[in-house]
Amino acid sequence: MTTDVVLNVAALTDVGLRREINEDAMLAQSPVFLVADGMGGHDAGDKASAAVVEAFAPLAGHPVSMEEIGAALARANERVSAISAQHARGAGSTVAAVALVEHESAPHWLVFNVGDSRVYRHRGSSLEQLTVDHSLGQELVDAGELRPENLAxxxxxxxxxxxxxxxDSIADSWLVPVVDGERLLICSDGLSGEISDESIRATLTMCGRPETATEALVRRAKEAGGRDNISVIVIDVVAGGAMRASDDATDNRMPSESRTDSMLESTTVPVRRRG
Incomplete structure (x- = not known):
């Protein structure tokens, strides 16, 4: 049961060193954890990301289904579209999130994203990027027109x-078994765009408590330039998940079968690692 899963969670957002306002928004209330990165400039980007959080906020505090997540995504899209229509430059938001759901009588993470905010999984001393960026750079890599090592x-x-x-607001989604001892990171590109995956991995490995990890990650992003807003959520699974991961943890990440007509789409895209 998802209600048996025990988590330690910390969330931190920072305006960074170059921006005047923070256009990121976060929700970190079990069973839903998300980071939204707004776009559209002053008085639009911050409203867009806030609208995403508002669409998911009613799901906090009680068990949720994949269908409810899809409905929340549809609400978020409607609200952000309405904000966009009111501004000459338009408005939009990325979202990266995980939600605790029940699948085959066991707790799973429903991992989903739209845009280039990310979800990572840290286990032991290894790091995996669970989401796949919806970005021009990633599309060129997928098409073989850009080498992964040249993406940065x-x-x-x-x-x-x-x-x-x-x-195009379709969210890719995956089901991932909850495993005791694992650590998840959800972040805006204000983190992943400033420091490498290796730096993220080392920080998550060295920092014991989620609060320490969030503070260290934000600090490193600012030391690297802090050119964007920085938002991070770190989730530690303490108990209630599987006792150990399968021998092939990456293949254990399966496409979600839940979808709405406009928002949530299953996918079989493999995990991509970046350093």
Whole structure:
């Protein structure tokens, strides 16, 4: 049962060193944990990300289904689209999230994203990126037109190809078994765009408590330039999940079968690692 899962959670957001306002928003109330990164400039991006959080907020505090997550995504899209229509530059938001759901009588993470905010899984001393960026840079890598090792230097790597409130707002989603001892990280690109996956991995490995990890990650992103808003959620599974991961943990990440007509789509895209 998802109600038996015991978590330690910490969340932290920072405006960074270059921006005047924070256009990120977060929700970190079990069973839903998400980071939304708004776009559209002053008085639009912050409203867009807040609208995403508001759409999911009613799910906090009680068990949820994959269908309820899909409905919340649809609500978020409607609300952000309405905000976009009120601004000449438009508005949109990324979202990366995990939700505790029941699947085959066992607790699972429903992992989903729209845009380039990310979900990572840290186990032992290894790090996996569970989500796949919806960005121009990633599309070029997928098409074989850009080498993965050159992505960090690609000037348009942060141009996103999907967003909540945009014409293409489909969320990719996966089911991942909850495992005792694992650590999840949800972050905006203000973190992943400033420091490498190796730096993220080392920080999560060295920091014991989630609060320490969130503070260290934000500090490192600011030391690297802090050019964007930085938002991080760190989740430690203390008890209630599987006692150990399967021998093939990556293949144990399965596409979600839950979807709505416009928002939640299953996928079989493999995990991508970046350093």
């Amino acid at each position: 230097d690609f000037s348009q790597r942060n141009v996103i190809t999907r967003a909540v409130g945009a014409a």
